[in-house]
Amino acid sequence: MTRLIGKSAPMHVGAMLLALSLTGCQHSPETSRLLGDGEVTVVGRIDIVPPFTEQELKAIGNGRAINRGSVFLSDRFVDLNIHKIGAGRHAEVVDLGKHFVIKRKQFENLHYSGVFIGTKTTPYSEQVRLPGKVVYKIRPEDKAIYIGTLRYHRDEYNGIKNVEYIDEYDDALKQFYKIQGDSKTQLRKVLPERPK
Amino acid sequence: MKKLFPSYAVIITFALLMAGCGGNTAFRKSVAEEQSLVFGYIDMSDAPGSLFGATMKRVKPVTDKPYYGFGIDGGMFFRTEVPPGSYKFTSFSNFKSFGNTQYMFNLPSQGRSEMDPIIDKTGIYYVGSYKYKKVKTGFFEQGKFDIEKINKPTERELLTQLLERAKHPTWQAAIKKRINELK
Secondary structure, rough: OOOEEOOOOOHHHHHHHHHHHHHHHHOOOOOOOOOOOEEEEEEEEEEEOOOOOOOHHHHHHHHHHOOEEEEEEEOOOOOOOOOOHHHHHEEEEEEEOEEEEEEEEEEOEEEEEEEEEOOOOOOOOOOOOEEEEEEEEEEOOOEEEEEEEEEEEEOOOOOOEEEEEEEEHHHHHHHHHHHHHOOOEEEEEEEOOOOO | OOOOHHHHHHHHHHHHHOOOOOOOOOEEOOOHHHHEEEEEEEEOOOOOOOEEEEEEEEEOOOOOOOOOOOOOOOEEEEEEEEEEEEEEEEEEEEOOOOOOEEEEOOOOOOOOOOOOEEEEOOOOEEEEEEEEEEOOOOOOOOOOOEEEOOOOOHHHHHHHHHOOOEEEHHHHHHHHHHHOOOO
């Protein structure tokens, strides 16, 4: 649980910013090796069942953030409960309920930490975290990978009851070629693995 | 007249707004009109300041105005006018007059906790007594806390305290009946 302090002196703000920026610079020993200098295109989809209602969406995000979430895919696991400055570099914002096509650095082990949904910082703001903690093994020759549809089933408290993996490769491939503009790049299916 | 600083004005405005959100602090209407009473207790002695507010959200059925503020009496939080549904406590707040600071304690936003009531019919719902506990963290780590269930004050003790607020005979009867059940 998090304690938020309502009032801070300017000096404290400065100290906190310094502290946060320092923690953001720490290099985790459990990071993955970069394969070359390239990028890999990741195709997948995040579904939430039941989908958020209009009222819930209003409470979670606003403007362009509505019905979108930050998918954390990087060289390391990121704790979605801790808001570290610079953590955003490990994530890419995607539309929920649609196939996404995003580019990530080509790490040997692409760590999926989950999805963070929520942008508001008011006392009545909602934040939903979809769990991850799986790894996708990337090959040096991979240009594009398909990670499937991850369907998160939630209860009324936004607790995640279970996660389903659904293979929608054909639909995802169409979306990939549409965005990519060519139909030559191979989209390799990669299954999630438990971290060692 | 002494001029108020803007920060005081904000606190006073917030306090007045919260006072209007806690349902009726005296139960003047009938039980049928005011619907369910939800109450509990949190010992914030280890936290800075004293208990100032509690907020609960209706998660089912979903509504445009899902947040419910609570009246505060010492460590007790209470409110009436709670319609049937599933609810989740979202935050507690403390106020420290020395330093003029308000503290907000956000509860986890996902999953049902022991405190979260399901109101299936009009009645009296005790959500438990708890104690705030600070969790030790590293020098530059974000502040954390936990709340643990405690045995005191009991539901009966809190209801006895609430009885003073029951101005309508139906509330007096309902609370007394519950107190007798707990003997």
